[in-house]
Amino acid sequence: MTSFIGRILKKPPSSALQAKERLHLVLVHDRTDLSSEDLKKLKDRLIQAISDFVEIDADETEIQIQVEGREQTLIANIPLRSPRRRRK
């Protein structure tokens, strides 16, 4: 919320907000023991594995860790190629 308003007013984010955003990322990596490099590798392999079964849009594929309290969930958003595009 604060960051949204901050962006609209083009104010630089407060140092507290910077701390919060940095910590958010650090804590996710600490808790899961996954670096952003690992996450990228995971994404590439996921794309590879799924492509064996169905045609997917690799460029639009997103993978991220969602935090809910102290629980982390791996969220993958993998758009499938539409049948029309597949036929061309």
Added chain:
Amino acid sequence: MNGKVVAIISGKGGVGKTTTAANLGIALATLGQKVVCIDTDIGLRNLDVVLGLENRIVYDLVDVVEGRCRLTQAMVRDRRYENLHLIPAAQTRDKSAVSASDMVRLCEELRSMADWIVIDSPAGIERGFRNAIAPADQVLVITNPEVSSLRDADRIIGLVEAEEKGPAQLIINRINPEMVKRGDMLSISDVIELLAIPLIGIVPEDETVLISTNSGQPVVLNEKSKAGLAFLNIGKRLLGEEVPWVSLNVKAGLLSRLGQLFSGET
């Protein structure tokens, strides 16, 4: 009597574990509880000096564990509160002198003698920390609203969960309402959102803490101190009382200031 064991931990050093252990011990004693504080920071003994009991030590924790004295002989009685005792850490030994099972056995014996056993843990995540949480029924994590202390708190909360001692409860220490208002310090709700464990105490940054500690009279004994009141309230919450959160207001209205401190927004 079936005393409860509370461990005070933080991961990072210097965030206020010993200050909290001392003040919580005295708070519980003033609330009529029988309390034994144990300093498990072997080699870096400090709870004695914060409590103002440093001149009365004869035996220590390692003497008890190694059988050189009886448990009651190592319990230093506080002159201000006869229901408060301290078992000091050994100063000339290291952490390997005490094991987790030693601590469990010791606390089993103490449970029949006290209502509360407050354990001051050393910093770090090694043996001393393991010793402190092994006998614990409840774990209190101290953090300051800054990045390194929060990161270490998160790590140690995970370790407490892994040992099935969770959920730990959170004490946010040294919060500065002016800085929160300016957007230069993480707010209480930021900290709770990041660490995601229940809150049991908010202690404002307060000069009276250092001043009291200088003279060996923990700040909870000072009725005019905001930090002292915050520690007393943590004691009450441990006893199951519902205590409203202390207003940390300086100038503005009470409710608005408290709201700001929680949200960090003006």
